[in-house]
Amino acid sequence: MTGLFRRLTPRAGAPIPFTIDGAPAEARPGDLLIGAILLHRTALRRFEFGPGARAGFCLMGACQDCWVRLADGRRLRACTTLVEPGMAVITGEAGG
Structure with missing residues (x-):
């Protein structure tokens, strides 16, 4: 893994x-989504108001900066959500 x-x-x-974003990843029981994503990527998501990564x-x-989407359309906070088997996370970050 080459994440942050x-x-x-x-x-x-x-x-x-x-x-x-369609790429296979894995987490361990008890991992929050933000940690699991940042183990695989250097950024959590694209900044919606400019070219930067977040x-x-x-x-x-508390800050609302870690919202990501699931393929089914739900939005959730990556920092307070446990990873579940089969989650399909959409970050908008191309490879991070």
């Missing part, structure tokens, strides 16, 4: 498969 985050200690449990700001659900 690095896992410092192994986390027990079977891998949880999900996708980020990586989340407060990382605790």
Whole structure:
């Protein structure tokens, strides 16, 4: 994985498969979506008001900077949502 985050200690449990913009990814039980995405990417999402990339700001659900979409259209906060098997996350970030 070549993301912004690095896992410092192994986390027990079977891998949880999900996708980020169609690319296969995996998380571990208990991983929040923001951490799982940033383990695989250097940015969480594209900034909607300009060309920049966003990586989340407060990382605790207070700032509204980590909203992502699921393929089914739902919007959710990546910093307060646990990864679930089969999630199809849409970030708008091309490869991060």
